[in-house]
Amino acid sequence: MKKTLIILTILILFLLVLLTIWKKDKPAQAFFTIEQDYQDLMVDDLQVFEQQEITTSQGEKYRAYSLTEIFSALKLNTTELREIEFESIDGAVLKVNASELENLYLIKVDYNDSDYIRLIIPQDEFPQRWLKYIETIKLR
Numbered sequence: 001m002k003k004t005l006i007i008l009t010i011l012i013l014f015l016l017v018l019l020t021i022w023k024k025d026k027p028a029q030a031f032f033t034i035e036q037d038y039q040d041l042m043v044d045d046l047q048v049f050e051q052q053e054i055t056t057s058q059g060e061k062y063r064a065y066s067l068t069e070i071f072s073a074l075k076l077n078t079t080e081l082r083e084i085e086f087e088s089i090d091g092a093v094l095k096v097n098a099s100e101l102e103n104l105y106l107i108k109v110d111y112n113d114s115d116y117i118r119l120i121i122p123q124d125e126f127p128q129r130w131l132k133y134i135e136t137i138k139l140r
Contacts, residue, residue: 052066057122065106104121105122106119106134117134118131
């Protein structure tokens with residue numbers, strides 16, 4: 001019985017150490033990449049763009065940056081764009097048809113002393129396609 005308690009205690013301590021290490025390995029999101037010209041943008045770089053007041057289909061209000069305006073200001077070629085792919089830090093991927101570009105917005109979120117970018121699609125009835133912790137935006 002004592003042997004079992006000692007082994008369980010050691011395993012629990014080992015799991016706690018692993019959990020602590022895993023949380024520290026996650027980088028603070030400070031930038032995201034637009035992979036057409038491989039432009040890295042700092043989250044703070046979004047401040048040069050004008051924020052718009054948007055209201056979602058659920059009635060929530062946000063101050064957001066239009067992805068159309070960001071692409072235009074960065075002089076990205078969107079004329080032959082078929083889809084936009086968003087990747088997050090946690091590995092989630094969302095592909096959106098290029099025809100929806102006018103309805104895509106980014107917001108800056110402050111969370112636990114770090115900033116991250118979140119994709120919002122206000123016209124979606126349910127925010128199932130909204131994506132947190134954007135790391136890469138690919139134009140295809």
